[in-house]
Amino acid sequence: MTDDAIRSPARQKTGKRNAKHARGHTMIMETLLDTIPNPVFYKDCEGRYQGCNIAFAEQILGLPKSSIIGCTLFDLPQAIPGHLADVYAQQDAAMLEDAGTQFYESEVQCADGIRRHFFFNKATFMDTNGQPAGIVGVMLDITERKHAEEALRKSEERFRRFFEDVALGIFQSTEDGVILNVNPAFAQMFGYAAPQDLLAAVGNDAAALYVDPMSRTHIIRLITTSEAPIKTETRFRRRDGSSFTGDFHAWKVKDRKDRFLYLEGFIDDITERKQFEESLRESENRLRFLSSKLLVAQEEERRRISLELHDDLGQDLAALKLQMLTMAKRLEKNQTKLKKECQSALAFIDRLIDTTRRISRALSPTVIQDLKLCGTIRWMVRDFQKYAAIDTTLEMDDIDALFSYDQQIIIYRILQEALHNVHKHARARSVALTVRRKMRDVQIQIRDDGRGFDIDHAMNRYVAERGLGLAALEERSHMLGGQLTITSQKKYGTCVALTIPISGREGEK
Template sequence: MSNTLTYDDLGQILSNLQSKLADYRKKEANALAIFNEFKQVAERLQSGIYRYDVKTHRFHFFNRSIIELLGSKGADASEITSKSVLLRLHPDDRERVRREAKEALERGIGEVEYRFKKSDGTYRWLYDRWVVLRDLGNQPRYIEGIVMDTTRRKVAEEKLKESERNLRSLSSHLLDAQEKKWRRIALELHDELGQNLTVLKLQLRSIQKTLPPDQSHLQGKCEGANRYVDQIIENVRRISQELCPTCIEDLGLDESIAMLVEDFALHSKLIVSIETQKIDSLFTLQQRTMIYRIFQEALNNIQKHALARKVWIKIERKKKAVDIQIADDGKGFVRDRNAEENVVKAGLGLTAMEERARMLGGTIEVFSIVGIGCRLAFNIPITAGERNDEFLSYSFG
């Protein structure tokens, strides 16, 4: 059999090659059209996009926005190199960007926000996010990413943070002013109203003694008035104590909390179980007062809103902090800021506790299930003090 090609065979091969060439040119034209369309879209983007060659350390592609972000207005693409970009990073951000870029080569994806120096000497915040493309040997080959100017957002965030700091400061001052006002009112109640009630009681006793024996009905009224005055004196003492807990100075925080819980159980008719370690020596007087106020607010909320039957309290001394948990088996609530009823009933009391916990350098977590109950968990860092691991457990009600 002969292997010689005939003119017909050569014609057929040539026809096939021409057909494949036409098909290739058609695909090339389609690819070019797609690339041009992509390029037009890329040029219209306000965010910058780029492709960087890991081996040659050169940018293969970037749109006009990246030139304006990393170069300067009217700049040429040749101005932008990996070295020029690195040199114009803020000195405080440079090492962080280096570290993130190195780690991203392993992960395959990276993102970082940094300050970039413009040609006029000002810094802009840029957010850079990229993916790493690998070659057939699974080695990093290209980096494709997007860069966005986030300066406005950063400025807005900083203004918001400053506003929050100012609000926190104002809130702290208001709580301090409130504490001083309560102390003044408590002293006035104790010194003025308390003394006046004592004088009134003595005068009633004096009147009662001058009554003749046959005025038994007046004797009874005087005795009843005296009992009523005693009740008012006790209420004044209790209100004064709630406004200004002087027992903290006299008895310490541990005993003051025990008295508060006992009084709460007596007036609320709830069963209260408490398990505690001594923490009085761990905090300053001001800190002890704030912790006492947290307990007051928490128990007051339970009495007013929870519809509970039982309350559990645990105070545990950890290595660097004190954990406080106050739980009830009441109706619970949903912290919905859009629901006015919940804001009034739960939000305001919790806000006061959150602020006091923040002033103590601590945190508060709220766990609540409607129909099951609520648990407040406070974590308050210890500034100084002695350690005592002994637990004391007792119940009221």
């Protein structure tokens, strides 16, 4: 038996072992490829697919692996359109010629009909002789990244348009005063035609834009010590030396590691608004002056009418009463009917005298000089309870020595107007009036259980529409330097609260 005959069974056995080992190695490679979530493929130098994973076969081409192996790009028209097959074939040929790698992005229509963006990473692999044997490729789905990039691009475009078109002056600067960027509105706000003109002139000295350069130092301190955006009003200087008032908003910009990068913010030119506010204040002061003069004139007219009622009508009624008494005494005993009519007339005259006195006192509370403020308030409450038929309670501290006579009259008028409003509008069954003396002020409260009203609607109407009652209360409170608060709720009554700072001799002790 020859040596070849002896070695033949051994060779056959070794070949079987090698084939089995190769099959096992191939199965391991296929299993390994299939576990990779990204599509993977490899082809020979003729462009025939020698292998791929499930992700490539099912997700990209929509074919079983067995239908792909051994085919070229042009053998799969149902999965790869002809024009794309031409492009891919040219790229593969170029790469095989240079024996290198390729990286590119491409949009691919996947098996589910959806077009997705992929990043291709392809490279040549060599045979045992070091010659190109084929191409292996890996595809990375970057669709979400592309969408994010597109969203970011659109967001940046929107911000750029906002940055350039908004009327607010937007800026970015360093803490030490280097201006990094401004928008056109910022440049124009300071008298420059374009942002680059401003940056060329004062780009390294942001403090030059302030009327008081120390203002920026103060603002920087506020920004750097605050985690929240800051807001302040500041005076700025334009290129021509004129100034304007700006509403200044700014904040810190940090990186992901919370490290400070730069300052960012915007300025709103509020010069016109400030001028309007000043004009409005002047107009309000003039109106308050006229209003106070009107109230003083009204008080003087009331005093004059009160004196006429007291001196003229009061005396005439007293004389008429004396005449009626004289006539009644002269009647005979048998003139019973006339005597009754005289008694009735005398009772009517007495009511007229009482009414005249009440009206006279209401018009001009000269009784304050006799009864002081507290006594006058007590008299007013008793009189109100009598003619209004509303249960009224009074709790009051002694405040007689705290206010001047003119101030006492104003306080009296406020209480008089408040009670009059209750009688006229509230339909209340009871009223509680409290007057409390505190350390620095006097607190007065008139609370009723009437029908209430919509306070916001009433206060937002023009004075001509809501009447002079509330306006007079507000103005008289202002004349005292006090604070008037009115709260009301429909069906639950109204509360008028007045806080008056103590300015009398007692308040100064």
